[in-house]
Amino acid sequence: MDKAQQDQNAKYQQMVKEATPKPEHRKNIVLAFLTGGIICTIGQAVFNLFSKIEPTRMETTGTTQATMIALGAIATGLGFYDWLAEHGGMGAAIPITGFSNTVTAAAMEFKREGYILGMGAKMFVVAGPVLVYGILSSFIISFFWAVLTGTLL
Amino acid sequence: MVAFEKEGRTVDYLKAFLVGGTICAIAQIIYDNTKLTPAHILVAFTVVGAILGGLGIYESLAQFAGAGAIIPVSGFGNAIVTGMMSEIKRLGWEGLFTGAFEITGLGVTTAVVFGSLMAVLFRPKD
Numbered sequence: 001m002d003k004a005q006q007d008q009n010a011k012y013q014q015m016v017k018e019a020t021p022k023p024e025h026r027k028n029i030v031l032a033f034l035t036g037g038i039i040c041t042i043g044q045a046v047f048n049l050f051s052k053i054e055p056t057r058m059e060t061t062g063t064t065q066a067t068m069i070a071l072g073a074i075a076t077g078l079g080f081y082d083w084l085a086e087h088g089g090m091g092a093a094i095p096i097t098g099f100s101n102t103v104t105a106a107a108m109e110f111k112r113e114g115y116i117l118g119m120g121a122k123m124f125v126v127a128g129p130v131l132v133y134g135i136l137s138s139f140i141i142s143f144f145w146a147v148l149t150g151t152l153l
Numbered sequence: 154m155v156a157f158e159k160e161g162r163t164v165d166y167l168k169a170f171l172v173g174g175t176i177c178a179i180a181q182i183i184y185d186n187t188k189l190t191p192a193h194i195l196v197a198f199t200v201v202g203a204i205l206g207g208l209g210i211y212e213s214l215a216q217f218a219g220a221g222a223i224i225p226v227s228g229f230g231n232a233i234v235t236g237m238m239s240e241i242k243r244l245g246w247e248g249l250f251t252g253a254f255e256i257t258g259l260g261v262t263t264a265v266v267f268g269s270l271m272a273v274l275f276r277p278k279d
Contacts, residue, residue, distance in 0.1 A: 025185045032181035033174040036225070040173025043220030044166050058239065058256055061215075061223055061232055066259040068224055070267050077271030079278050090180035093191045094198060095173070095224045096260065102195075103264040107272035119272055126192045127264065130226065134199040135253045138234035141207030142249055146241050 028089050035088025039095040043068050065096050072097030076104040102126035165219055172214070172221030195226050202227030206234040232256040 047064045054060040072095075075081040081101045085092040092098050106125045110118040124131070146152040180194050189197075202225075205211040211231040215222040222228050236255030240248030254261060 025182075028185055029178050029181050033178040036177025037170040037174025037221075040169045040221045040224045041166050043173070043224035044169035047169075047220045047223065048162065048165065058235065061228075061235075062256040062259040064220065064223060065229065065232065065257070066263040069260045069263045073264065073267035073271050077275040079275075082278065088177075090184050090191070090194065091174070091177040093195065094177045094180045094226055096226060096229055097224075099195065099226055099229065100264050100267070102192075103268040104271045105277070107268040108275060108277045111272045119269065123265070123268055126195065129192060129196050130199050130229070131261070133196045134203055134230045134233045137200045137203040138207070138230070138237050138253060139249060141204060141234055142237040142241060142252070145207055145238060146246075146249070151241055152246055 031087055032089045032091035035084065035091025036095055037091075039068075039091070039097055042071075043095070068096050069100040072100030073104040076101045077108070081105075099127055099130060168218045169221035169224075172218035173224055174221075176221070176225045176227060198225065198227045199230035199233075202230030203234045204230075206231035207238070229257060229260070232260075 043064060046067045047060060050060045050063045050067070051057075054063055072081060075084070075097070081092065081097070082105075085098070085101065092101070102125075103123055106127075107119050107123045110122040110125075112118060113122070176198075180198060183189065183197075184191065184194055202211055205214075205227070211222065211227070212235070215228065215231065222231075233253050233256070236257065237248060237252030240252030240255050242248070244251065
């Protein structure tokens with residue numbers, strides 16, 4: 001194969017690469033929508049259940065999120081969530097069950113490096129940044145909200 | 154009355170499905186068209202949820218969509234800021250430091266307990 005032909009091959013491959021991802025993207029979006037939608041529908045069932053028991057909306061929110069986190073952890077332990085994440089993409093990652101999945105998956109993965117420096121230290125390798133930036137941004141917003149509304153004075 | 158309630162509940166599920174699915178679809182579009190990792194997107198959605206929560210916008214979405222707004226991580230960010238503001242109302246400035254886990258503490262502790270339990274019980278698949 002001479003050089004010109006190789007170049008042309010490479011160019012052709014490049015063109016194919018650029019042309020193909022579009023339908024793939026559309027499929028990803030639909031799968032993310034369905035996966036995320038189904039997880040939130042299950043969440044709604046949990047929410048409806050807790051809204052009968054819990055006295056306030058805040059507590060209902062907390063218990064609903066915690067229950068979904070527990071379900072996400074169990075699904076991860078059983079290996080089901082990996083399959084879901086593979087097909088659902090962001091539809092599996094963005095719900096709170098995906099947050100739970102990152103904690104459990106890291107705990108399972110790093111257990112072999114020991115319980116303290118492995119599991120304990122690396123459990124929040126992805127969830128840690130979520131907490132850190134969630135808290136930092138909330139802190140700043142709450143501070144300004146409190147000052148502007150006079151709640152702190 | 155019962156029939157009305159039942160109907161209302163079906164609508165709740167539909168709204169949760171549509172709004173939750175839409176939030177995830179937006180994340181997927183961002184993921185497919187940028188070089189951001191899932192961790193970056195999780196952080197971004199949490200922060201956006203916290204900001205919209207602080208502005209009072211996210212709560213309106215949660216009133217409408219229920220779990221469709223509460224279950225995505227943006228709802229987790231909203232829960233952090235909502236807990237903080239409620240604790241500030243109750244305690245004053247200390248609330249800025251105690252409020253983050255007012256609502257989310259339940260979830261974070263659940264993640265630690267169940268994550269550890271799963272790690273003890275199961276081995277990751279190769």
